[in-house]
Amino acid sequence: MACASRIASALRRIRCANSTFQRVSLIRPAPQIAQRRWQTTQEATTSASQEANHEDDLPAGAPSAKTIKFTSESYPELKRDPKFAEITKEHVTFFKDLLGSDSAVIDGLTKDAGEDIEPFNSDWMRKYRGHTKLVVKPGSTEEVSKVLKYCNDNMLAVVPQGGNTGLVGGSVPVFDEIVINLSRMNNIRFFDEVSGVLVADAGVILEVADNYLAEKSHIFPLDLGAKGSCQIGGNVATNAGGLRLLRYGSMHGNILGIEAVLPDGTIVDDLSKLRKNNTGYDIKQLFIGGEGTIGIITAISILCPQRSPAMNVAYFGLESFEKVQQAFREAKNQLSEILSAFELMDGRTQKLLHKANGKKLPLEGDHPFYCLIETSGSNTEHDSAKLEAFLEYVMGEEIVSDGVLAQDQTQMLNLWSCREGIPEVLGHWGGVYKYDLSIPISELYSLVEEMRERLTSAGLVGDSDKHPVVDVVGYGHMGDSNLHLNIPTRRFDKEVEKAIEPFVYEWVAKRNGSISAEHGLGIAKKAFIGYSRSDTMIKLMKQIKNLYDPNGIMNPYKYI
């Protein structure tokens, strides 16, 4: 079998080149998300919950945030809460006096802050845009405390903001909420090489933290495409999942402690470095995934695993979702503790990747499904033996039809780009309807098929400009039963939206899945929480919100 020999010869090459392969570490450059660009669209029609924003002639690499439609227009049902005060010159003076440095306050009230303030008002997807006139950048926990207390005392609404790389509009204002940006708080406070405990400010960029840990043979237990821009405080506040959750677990499991500030200025000093601390309620968990609705995380303490010196990345083509499941089962069974990622991409995502940016795909021929497997272990020989046995098995049993194994770091990056490049590429035609869903694994892909059929029979999908929908595709974290259902479109269209929603949420709810597996609720999914949470759970969440933030100043109009 040609494909078998492809992998077998790759394995032979690895055995010959052990010494170089052994030391490969996987550090992927993050996509330049600030330069993502939406394509021209025709006659974009409005859609309250999904509309992205387009313009006819964006200069490549320099999108102007000013052309993004305001969230308050896309969501006309949202009204500014009159209980919040409007920002005055006196407020601005207070923040300037408090924070001292000129660069710590972006003041759009007393002067035209123009392009300086817009990146804080809008998100990288160009879907959400607020009206803030003030961005403050505290440089310490004490400053965050003073800022928040002042806002709370004066009924000024705020939005905590990290790297602003979220996917649900949670980190940008809707109206004139003050943006509290954490980027100046970017120090690593502590690292212990024996325990692997890292304590760092919330504003440290994920990739910076990971590079720091790499020098100490450790790894940050979270990895995602936006690592070059996102901040670890935001990662914790959104309980980001990423590409290696399968191996290292979630933020809820890895975070040992947090430091946070409540709206009344109280500093929650719970920066525990302990793995075990069984003394009452685990209150830090409320801030993890709390999306900045009860307080601002200012620092985290996190358990970081040892970095694996031996890494392998393989990319397979498979003929059915049944075979994908078999491959996943075998990977868990045979690679067990060295398996660090098992990602799924359908054939359509790979074709679109090629179509949009001409990317040469690793395998010749078409396969309905592709998987990317990564192993991370401590012993190359041991890992290679396991991998070889696994590959021989899946090829021999015809579970996998074709595959390649990276020979060096460049090839690893190239294989990873076939997965990580997908979200950005799908925006190429105009915009994307995005759904981030937890679904029982056996039915993970059925939703994509049903949705494709549904939209196709409604005459909405096609190759020509007559059809709004380019395709219906699925990819995601197979290892976590987390599907990213993406529907790239040429234009946003009420008819398309009606065909997708609420069908998609009902479909997921019927299977006891989650309507937001890892991206959170923000503004995009807030209206749909009831599909995944019972009335009792929502009531309990509201009680917590009211307890911590009685004035409701924290990230209003989102989440809850």
Ligand SMILES: O=C(O)CC[C@@H](O)C(=O)O
């Ligand atoms: O854009 C998406 O739908 C998914 C983004 C991210 O969670 C990923 O897994 O690449």
Ligand SMILES: [Zn+2]
């Ligand atoms: Zn994801």
